[in-house]
Amino acid sequence: MERSNLGIVIPAYNESENIKAIINSIKPYGIPIVVDDGSSDNTGDISRSLGAIVFNHSRKLGYDEALSSGLETAHELGLEYAITMDADGQHAAEDIKKIKKLLLTADIVVGVRDKKARVSEYLFGFFTNKAYGIKDPLCGMKGYKMLSFKFINLRNSYKSIGTEMLLRGLKEGLKVEQIKLTHNGKRNGRSKLGGSIRSNSMIIISLLQAINKFWK
Secondary structure, three states: OOHHHEEEEEEEOOOOOOHHHHHHHHOOOOEEEEEEEOOOOOHHHHHHHOOOEEEEEOOOOOHHHHHHHHHHHHHHOOOOEEEEOOOOOOOOOHHHHHHHHHOOOOOEEEEEOOOOOOHHHHHHHHHHHHHHOOOOOOOOOEEEEHHHHOOOOOOOOOOOOOOHHHHHHHHOOOOEEEEEOOOOOOOOOOOOOOOHHHHHHHHHHHHHHHHHHHOO
16 A cells, blocks of 8 residues: 555644644655644644645534544545544554555454543443444544445534444444554643543443444
8 A cells, every 4th residue: 555545634623732743753654634623723834834734624623523524635635545543642653554454455444542541432342342343433543445435424423533434334334453553652732522521421422322323
């Protein structure tokens, strides 16, 4: 898989302190696509200066909308593959190469972290593991074969925290692989989901919506 065929989608909100290091680390593997989700800092300007493709939201629309914009950009560019990763420094760039290799034969590749940040993430994973054998659906590092989503809408229909495309793919019978990620330490800065109560509530609501949509 050539570098020119892979887009690396990074949803970013006020990540000026982290984005430079992340873009520089991933450029050898693919084309950086940064979705500036209404940042009030210079996240977008830094990204452009480093050669990334930048998609701007005029206001903050949230993680799922940013993911959708990034994946649609990869599709419009005619890229064959897309890998999503977070902008807070949690993901290791060297895992991109491993995911790229799996995408040669899989439709979706899901990263598996060695430790989850919240109780609600373990609960979400319990349900998807029972239903589909997927251990870490909320991991922000995933790979997609774009051709496999030709007939699947790339725009999220609810706040799924990055899980809806995976669940759609599973429902459609796409081939999904999982890969244990390199541990890359804690996030840099505060979680964009907010504090413990708020973030756990958001994940539980997303899980309930997923159960209603995909496990009827």
